Amino acid sequence: MEWLRLKEYGMKNNHIKKLMLIFQDFEELFYEENFKLFNDELKHQLEESMKIDMKERIELYKRNRVRIISANDKEYPKKLKEIKDYPVFLYLKGKKLKDYEKIKIDKDKISVENKRNIAVVGTRRATKFGKMACEKIVNELVNYDVTLISGLAEGIDTVALKTALDKGIGVISVVGTGLDIVYPYDNRDLWERMAETGTIVSEYPLGTQPTRWTFPRRNRIIAGMSDGILVAESFKKGGALITAELGFSMNREIFAIPGFINYPSFEGCNDLIKNNKAKLTTCGNDIAIEFLWDIKKEKSKLQKLTEEEQTVFETITEEVSFEQILQIVKGKIEKNKLFSIIMSLKIKGLITETNGAKYIRIV
Incomplete structure (x- = not known):
């Protein structure tokens, strides 16, 4: 975490990233043969960063229940690294970030791309219609195991996060301040709720106040962490449109x-x-269809199988007959029992019978 000194000092993200690419360890910056190559400004910044009491800073973060991760850590969102100027460090408060890269449905046999990080963005000056529409769609996403990402601004952000929290949907909020600066202050209750049951993310050290620049900067993080972005209500210009345009340039799905x-x-x-x-969006299912989220329902079906049903299901890796299944499970499941298990798997929509009196998976 010695590299964190540069961030705490206030060095620009891209400068830190360049130094980290060139030098493997922070200490190498101060080797005589390296240090003499730097210009006077960089030398001054490095020297000043060494005056920071990092032990005291780390204790401060612990007291504020803030974790710090770098781009090299496993918890760091992989998708965020797809943006050109991804943050070197993230400051987190709340739960660990969930990795939705891939979910294995049936051990190592079936892998399914499982894109379920959905950002919801919109204007602070939301209308009654906009709020109701946003609430409706977020409510409808509850069945799809999504993680909802938003800011903590007034208006659409607040509606989306409150609705998601009420429905037990996973939530991440990206803010444009240090994690000890609640902004807007009217959202302090939501902020505390997020810190308890969700995750608040910032690229800024403690003490960073909101500015006209920090919020547009955080929009790239929202876009970067998302698989899809729903614009619930937006004027012709504004932060929501910036996020949507960024997402569009990153090949994210825009709704x-x-x-x-x-x-x-x-x-x-x-x-x-x-x-x-x-994509014109009037319900949560419009988003689900785009990502083929019906697969999630099949996942839940698999999780509810009995041990014997699981055994039979695992034998149907290709088109097989009843006799072939019986031969594979011989000694484990009796013939009469196998008939009822196959019927159960058909009723649950996991397998189907072909014209050749054989069985094949449909998930």
Whole structure:
């Protein structure tokens, strides 16, 4: 964590990243043959960073229940590294970040891409219609095991996060301040709730105040961590549109709720749809269809199988007859019992019978 000195001092993210690429260990910066190559400004920054009492800083983070991870840590979101200027360090408060890269459904036999990180963004000046539409769609995502990502701003962010928390949906909030600065202060209760049951993420050290630059910067993190971005309500210009455009450039799936043509607060959403940059979205199922999330339902079916059902299901790795299955499970399952197990797997929608009186998986 010695590299963290540079971040705590205030060195720019890209400068830290370049140094970390060139030098394997922080101590190498101060080797005489290396240090003499740096310009006076960099030498001054390095010397000043060494004056920081890191033991005291780490204790401060612990007292504030803040964890720090680097881009080299396993918990660091893999998708976030796809953006050009990804943060070298992330400051986290709350639960560990969930890795949705892949979920193995049936041991090592079936692997399914499982994209379930969905950002919900929108204007702070949300209308009643926008809030209701946002709440409706988030409610409908509860069946799909998603993780919802948003900011902690007023308006759409607040509606999305509160609805997700009420429904037990996993939540991540990316903020534009240090994790000890609650902003906006009116959201302090939501902030505390997020820290207990979700995860709050920042790229800024403790004590960092909100500025006009920190919030646009955090939008790239929201886009980077997401598989899809739902714009619930947005004016023609604003942070939500910035996030959507960033996501579009990263090949993320973009979704937008359409609004009345005479509502300025929906002009951004309508333009995204009109320009074929976003899928018109009126329900949670529109997002599920795009990602083939019906596979999640099959996953839950597999988790509920009895031991004998699991044994039979695992034998059907290709098209097989009843006799072939019976031969494989011989000594474990009787013939009469096998008939009922196969019938149960068919009823549960996990296998089907082909024209040749054979059985094959359908998940």
